[in-house]
Amino acid sequence: MGRRSIMGFATLATLAAVWYLATVPLALISPGRFPSPLDVWVSLRQVAVTGYANGVLHDHVVHSLKLVALGFAVAAMTGVPLGLLMGWSRRAEALINPVFLLIRPIPPLAWIPLTILWLGLGDAAKVLVIWFAAFVPATINSFTGVRSIDPAVIEASRMLGTPLRRFIPEVLVPAAGPMIFTGLRLSLQASWTTLVAAELVGALYGLGRVLNVAQQDIYPGMIFVGMACVAVLGWATTRVIAEVERRAMPWVQIAES
């Protein structure tokens, strides 16, 4: 183990010890304000076994994960091609950019009341608002990715008469790949933030619903469990994207050499 990981481990261990000491033996922090480690364990058991806020932990996690995956997938499938198109064709950019500039300053979370008005509190409203949130970073980064391709590469493939149906998968997408993935990572973060917010505003299931009910019940242990689950899922899904990127990139390097 390197010095860095030893220090990191020591810091986190110290924090955990301080947490325990401050909540249980010394009672510096009131249990109504922040849970003790034991409270967290009890809450975790409760939500995992008997259930809380309309379901057990497994249901909430699956529900939230499903909505994020759906919203993110729709955003990636629409945002990336649009960004590539705008990057490739100046005409498309000139056509779409003004509308994009008009809508872009509105933060994704500000769409939540409108989507509730349109689609209610169900899943469709969440997917729509996640799509709005995740669409923008996917588009912008794909656009930038295409624009930052070395013009010589494009000129060369044009000179060699590469047809468009080969040019897009074999030149355009690989060359813009790193930027596309940067965009997708940002999209994924935006998806989680938006989902949690949308579920906090109103939902029937999901981790945001757990947080919302725990807040109303003034149940710090459950709030802690909800936050921890959101963080773990955010981290895990980011790892998945990183893994996909790692597997995609070697192929890119081979294609370029």
Place this chain on the structure above:
Amino acid sequence: MDRSATKPLTLGETLGYGAIGLIVFFGVWSFLSFSGAVSRQFLPAPHELAARFLDLLTTPFAGATLPRHLASSFFRFGCGFLLGAAVGIPLGLLMGWSRTLDEIVTPVFDALRFIAPIAWVPFAALWFGTGLGGPILIIFAGAFPPCLINAYRGARFVGRPLVEAAQMLGTGNLRIIVEVLLPASTASIIAGLRVSAGLGWQSLIGAELIVASAGIGFMMVQAQLNISTATVMSGMVAIGLVGLLIDVALRSLEAEVRRRGLA
């Protein structure tokens, strides 16, 4: 292949295509609204939205006029954003300067980083209430990380050779931080401030949608409960405009810093 990929368009072409894009956008919107394909109550036509927006400037809704709601939101945003910058930037610089501090703070920061700022809402409400303190914590949670990361990156990667030179010349620690690291990382810090402001503003809106008794987000929730789509959309427009103004202000700060050669 499309020749436009490499050749820029003329100004006339850009404006022309842009106008077509906007006309199509507003045309489809108006058509959906006027034709009755979507109920007017759920999708007001553009001119109805504009009328409602102007109306809200003087007529109170949910206890205050639109500018008053915005002012109350903006005040909270200002407090949380300044707090995030005041804690994040010095901490980031110190982390870039001291390896030990870096090794202590980074694991904690990494562990907390994946919690979406908005997930702090229940604790924020529990600890500081829903008036001023709670929302400030949420904005802080959104605005603090980019400030810290960018100050850190600026100090760690841009400033490193300069710090070594300054140390060799026997410069004191405080002077190194203030006179070497801070100027060397100004560009990075300001870029961080822009990201921070965007995230902070968006987090505040989210917090106000969930728990608040005033502010633009609160107004939108009330409008949603009253099924007044035009009011909800007016709120979105107002939020977008303020967000844009904040970004323009920070951009001009960036340009000013650059012009004076500070970065």
